[in-house]
Amino acid sequence: MNLSEITLQEIIHAHKRIKPYIRHTPLEYSENFSRIYKSDIHLKLENLQVTGSFKSRGSLNRLLTLNEKERKRGIIAPSAGNHGIGLAYAASKLSVPAHVFLPKDADPGKVQALEGYGAELTFFDSIEEARITALSVAKEKGYIFLSAYNDPAVISAGGTVALEILDDLADVDTVITCMGGGGLTAGMCLALKSVNPKIEVWGVQCKNSPTLAVWYKNGQGTPVKLHPSIAEGLSGPIDPETITFPIIQKHIDRILTVTEEQIIDAIKNMLAVQYIVEPSGAAGVAALTQCGEELSGRKVAIVVTGRNISWSRLNSLVGDTHTVIQ
Known part of the structure; x- marks a missing residue:
């Protein structure tokens, strides 16, 4: 799209x-x-x-437009919290591996919610470092990168x-x-x-x-x-x-x-x-x-x-x- x-x-x-x-x-x-x-x-x-x-709306729409091969590869996103939670929820509903990159100072309540949905979490010194690294890892591993905003499906x-x-x-x-x-x-x-x-x-x-x-x-x-x-x-x-x-x-x-x-x-x-x-x-x-x-x-x-x-x-x-x- x-x-x-x-x-x-x-x-x-x-x-x-x-x-x-x-x-x-x-x-x-x-x-x-x-x-x-x-x-x-x-x-x-x-x-x-x-x-x-509201963030679960965008993640669900993006994942529901992926083909089976793309879903198996998994999805990755940087997030201050809510985007990651929405992605983790959507991924859990659709059986898609989810990787969320977070800043170390992310709200503990949001981190707990992420853990509850079973996403793989990695922490960084800042959200910008998380974003840059997520883009690099997506390219290296073949994951689908999901922006919190810069995506037509979102x-x-x-x-x-x-x-x-x-x-x-x-x-x-x-x-x-x-x-x-x-x-x-x-x-x-x-x-x-x-x-x-x-x-x-x-x-x-x-x-x-x-x-x-x-x-x-x-x-x-x-x-x-x-x-x-x-x-x-x-x-x-x-x-x-x-x-x-x-x-x-x-x-x-x-x-x-x-x-x-x-x-x-x-x-x-x-x-x-x-x-x-x-x-x-x-x-x-x-x-x-x-x-x-x-x-x-x-x-x-x-x-x-x-x-x-x-x-x-x-x-x-x-x-x-x-x-x-x-």
Whole structure:
């Protein structure tokens, strides 16, 4: 599959492929956020997805498009956690050998989940070292390399989240989703704009790692200074040749960046309504503090992308301070 084949029809086919293995996650109306921001705000709860994040969609779609010979060779991926968990889950369901390369500081809760699905794990000093080594090993051993975002099958699977939103809220007019490498956002842009070009798509990145936001502002890929972020799933270098950027550049309506403090407040707000959300998964909710007033009168869906965080790390982030929801 190439870039030109990522169409609405292919996204629909992807949804049919992966449907037996995933959940159609709830799109839950938020009384609190809707009241505060004078709008109809709904939360697309991919934190309730199998494996605890949307990432299983992309891995399943990629593995289900492999032939038998490719499946036997096995698949390899670098990951900060959720991509690897999604891959390990998909591989376990389809009996495909899975190799996941991780940074040494990966969240212990994510490592435990990976171990539970039986993936072979190897640790490195950084996610970039894991990525470079995974590419080398894939070439040497003949494994299929699976990018977390720079893959047409992964992008198509990202669009399946949009299909479910449209099923549950056909008259949605604004969709907010977080972005790391942009696989989810690119797929959602293609699906939403194909169905209704008037639907606005707003992407959210962390201010410490704003690569796509800077590229979008500059109109091209440019060097971006990166800083560590608690939202590791949205952080780190992005392949300069990624096919996600041209899609996002063409279709997205706006890109916002959020601070570490705003992300922590969003985690607290979600805890206040009984949902555990990891930092990367909370970025869309975090954006409400800076764009909420502009949503007045709109029907909004915010994608909450994941919940995979250890209790010790969650406690270290939120402590015993009060939540900030009104």
